[in-house]
Amino acid sequence: xxxxxxxxxxxxxxxxxxxxxxxxxxxxxxxxxxDSVRLMAGLVIxxxxxxxxxxxxxxxxxxxxxxxxxxxxxxxxxxxVGLSALYSMKEDRTIDGTVNNNQIDGTFSNSNxxxxxxxxxxxx
Numbered sequence: 001x002x003x004x005x006x007x008x009x010x011x012x013x014x015x016x017x018x019x020x021x022x023x024x025x026x027x028x029x030x031x032x033x034x035d036s037v038r039l040m041a042g043l044v045i046x047x048x049x050x051x052x053x054x055x056x057x058x059x060x061x062x063x064x065x066x067x068x069x070x071x072x073x074x075x076x077x078x079x080x081v082g083l084s085a086l087y088s089m090k091e092d093r094t095i096d097g098t099v100n101n102n103q104i105d106g107t108f109s110n111s112n113x114x115x116x117x118x119x120x121x122x123x124x
Contacts, residue, residue, distance in 0.1 A: 019054050023047035029068075036075075040084070042068040048093075055095055056102045062093040062111070072118075082119040088112060 028041035050059040069086025074108040090111040097105025 014060075017054070018059070019051055021051065023049045026036060036073060038072040038074075040068070040070040040072075042066075042086075043090075044059035052095055052099050055093075055100060055116050057104075062091045063106050064088050064090045072119075072121075076124050080121040082117075082121070084117045086113075087113045088115075 009096075023032050024045075024047050025043070028043040029040065032039045044064075046066075048059075048065045049066075050061055055061050066086055066088040068084060068086040069081065072080055072082035074080045090113075091110040092107055093103050094107045097103050
């Protein structure tokens with residue numbers, strides 16, 4: 001059963017090559033510890049590995065810059081709470097359907113994302 005699934009996956013990969021290229025990714029973060037508070041911030045710069053010819057809807061399609069902020073508050077020795085946010089800004093990308101193998105023609109735009117997370121920690 002597993003061999004059949006692997007064979008099917010290899011067939012799909014060989015039928016539809018992505019031709020991704022090596023790219024640069026830069027990530028930096030900082031943490032500041034205070035008495036009962038931890039503050040965090042980060043920056044991410046991602047380049048898309050996807051060439052125009054193989055771009056599709058499940059690919060990482062455009063370069064992006066993301067910023068994040070967060071904090072954690074230690075209520076007592078056992079309980080802490082945290083809150084964080086990440087905002088990812090994607091560049092618009094226009095694709096020419098005559099060049100794209102998937103016949104996608106148009107512009108990928110307005111694909112920014114805001115992620116918010118809250119957490120509660122308990123130590124036994």
